[in-house]
């Protein structure tokens with residue numbers, strides 16, 4: 001029995017890559033959530049403490065990073081519905097590829113609405 | 126260090142299998158609820174306010190949590206998202222760790238962190254006091270502060 005997984009030539013198709021993305025986005029959102037609970041907890045300390053941590057969210061760098069965060073959440077959310085449909089809908093696995101393109105289409109539409117708005121907020125007054 | 130790969134069809138303990146099945150169902154049920162709740166959360170805090178995230182400060186939170194609706198909403202979001210995320214991380218730990226002690230240690234850490242943050246977050250929402258801001262009446266004129 002090998003002590004380590006041996007190298008593999010397996011290259012999955014869309015199904016595998018959507019799973020990889022689901023996993024990476026899930027981990028990213030998890031770590032953001034840990035930070036987000038801690039920064040929000042400062043409202044219980046003092047207005048100054050909370051406002052000063054919120055000031056970092058209002059910087060350009062974090063404003064741009066938020067585009068990535070929301071993008072990750074939206075992908076994970078709609079792909080999560082796809083995963084659930086694959087599990088429970090009798091034709092789910094048959095249409096898993098098409099459903100991936102639907103997820104991507106919804107994502108593009110929502111990002112097209114969100115990104116300009118966030119850029120206005122980030123670079124606007 | 127030898128990895129023991131279980132027979133996929135080996136019988137599991139009944140209790141273990143029940144628990145894994147419930148966790149599996151929870152990921153799907155919480156996920157569906159989270160879609161609506163997270164999009165609502167992003168809309169209300171990030172997209173709809175006049176200046177986006179730049180609108181958020183102590184007064185913004187005090188205004189929101191003056192309503193029990195948003196206290197309950199944020200509380201449910203906290204519990205669902207953190208338990209979903211933590212259980213998802215448990216899947217990764219189980220997939221990628223080879224040493225049993227490390228796997229156990231990481232999983233215990235995950236749930237200790239989740240427990241501490243659930244307690245902290247719940248206390249913050251339920252004991253929030255806008256009166257700690259001396260200028261609170263500029264934005265919550267109706268509010269009565271003791272002392």
Ligand code: HEM
Nearest residue numbers: 023026027029030077080081156157159160210213214216
């Ligand atoms: C927005 C709504 C969400 C939906 C619909 C959703 C859906 C799902 C589903 C169905 C799974 C199980 C995948 C599987 O068993 O193969 C999953 C896994 C996961 N989710 Fe979510 N989720 C959502 C939000 C979140 C949030 C807010 C976090 C972080 C706090 C998160 C973190 C994770 C992680 C780390 C995994 C494990 C990934 C893996 O096993 O590859 N998810 N999600």
